[in-house]
Amino acid sequence: MARTDGGADDSEGHDDAVEAAFAAVASVAPEIRAGLPGRRTKGDETNPSGEHQLAADTYADDLLLEAMEGVDGVGTYASEERTKVIDVDEDGFGDGLSAAIDPLDGSSNLKPNNTMGTILALYDAPLPAQGADLVGAAYVLYGPITTMITARDGRVTECVVEDGSRREIREDVTLPDDPSVYGFGGRVPDWTRDFAAYVEQVEADPSMKLRYGGAMIGDINQVLTYGGVFAYPALQSAERGKLRLQFEGNPIGYIVECAGGSSSDGERSLLDVEATDLHQRVPVYVGNDDLIDLLEETLD
The missing domain is CATH 3.30.540.10 (Fructose-1,6-Bisphosphatase, subunit A, domain 1)
Structure with a gap:
């Protein structure tokens, strides 16, 4: 939220x-x-x-x-x-x-x-x-x-x-109400079945366009500019994903939430994830509220 x-x-x-x-x-x-x-x-x-x-x-x-x-x-x-x-x-x-x-x-x-x-x-x-x-x-x-x-x-x-x-x-940057971009990291064959099902739902919307550049900041800036969703998900080979909570997950989740969007680790806001290690990894999902709500429902 x-x-x-x-x-x-x-x-x-x-x-x-x-x-x-x-x-x-x-x-x-x-x-x-x-x-x-x-x-x-x-x-x-x-x-x-x-x-x-x-x-x-x-x-x-x-x-x-x-x-x-x-x-x-x-x-x-x-x-x-x-x-x-x-x-x-x-x-x-x-x-x-x-x-x-x-x-x-x-x-x-x-x-x-x-x-x-x-x-x-x-x-x-x-x-x-x-x-x-x-x-x-x-x-x-x-x-x-x-x-x-x-x-x-x-x-x-x-x-x-x-x-x-x-x-x-x-000033007062907020996510647009009509999202139009998405970007998902990780190898497609390594996605979990539930996350792949979520991707199918996002891609079924003809107004959504793929934007993924291999640097999270560029992809996040697309979401802040056009509205949408970014994810580096939990993978079959890495259930905690790739990104680090302290250096990437928390600050990006904070920025997106301050801009009126939502963040999630698949179950809860990234800002509510327990911090246990300086370099711990966490799945990262951020974007417009409806898209993150749909994600959590699909991964449940």
């Missing part, structure tokens, strides 16, 4: 820290983008999820860690590329908000020069944290234009990022 309370209570003095963290991510976005052309090769290292890192992954991660270290009110930093949470509180106590970041979502798209992004989640709790502890979330989309979506206090805003600064172009 749509989120109107903005998650955790922002009235406890977190407003400045949330805005400062958004600004810090925007400030390094042009540098991340400018550094991509020469960092398209895979290294020998893997991240905690077992995926081979590109030079671009670690480059973006280092820039974002440095940016978060300068944000007053952010106490810890974690990313998909690091095993442990890092203390960035200048007093050394880790006090303040917890920043969880996917530095370069869709980095496999770098080789063919397709869309990528950066995802930020801000929790008012130690990591791993519940979605209910979110006080803000954002993503940067490195498309033909560099844009940034921010969500807090039940409101979503879209900005263009120019020279490291944000210029607002849309």
Whole structure:
């Protein structure tokens, strides 16, 4: 269901820290983008999820860690590329908000020069944290234009990022009432029977068009723009899917719910999923209310 309370209570003095963290991510976005052309090769290292890192992954991660270290009110930093949470509180106590970041979502798209992004989640709790502890979330989309979506206090805003600064172009972003796009990850033969039945129902609507680009942020931005549904489902070979709760599921679920849509792990809102591990995976389904309601009914 749509989120109107903005998650955790922002009235406890977190407003400045949330805005400062958004600004810090925007400030390094042009540098991340400018550094991509020469960092398209895979290294020998893997991240905690077992995926081979590109030079671009670690480059973006280092820039974002440095940016978060300068944000007053952010106490810890974690990313998909690091095993442990890092203390960035200048007093050394880790006090303040917890920043969880996917530095370069869709980095496999770098080789063919397709869309990528950066995802930020801000929790008012130690990591791993519940979605209910979110006080803000954002993503940067490195498309033909560099844009940034921010969500807090039940409101979503879209900005263009120019020279490291944000210029607002849309306020109170909400999902259109008449959805028209869908994008589903995972190999079709690996889908569960129930999810395949759901896909058949979605595709039976002639107004729905397939939009799947291999970077979640690009696909989510399609849903926010046109309305619809995105899913990286539970698979026969991976019942928890592929995406990470702390770095992808929670912040994207929060943004979509703030925009008037719904999120689900197949049974409940992503924001209600118990957090047990920093790098735990979760099935992700987000979109217009009716499409998520139909999903949960079909998977039941």
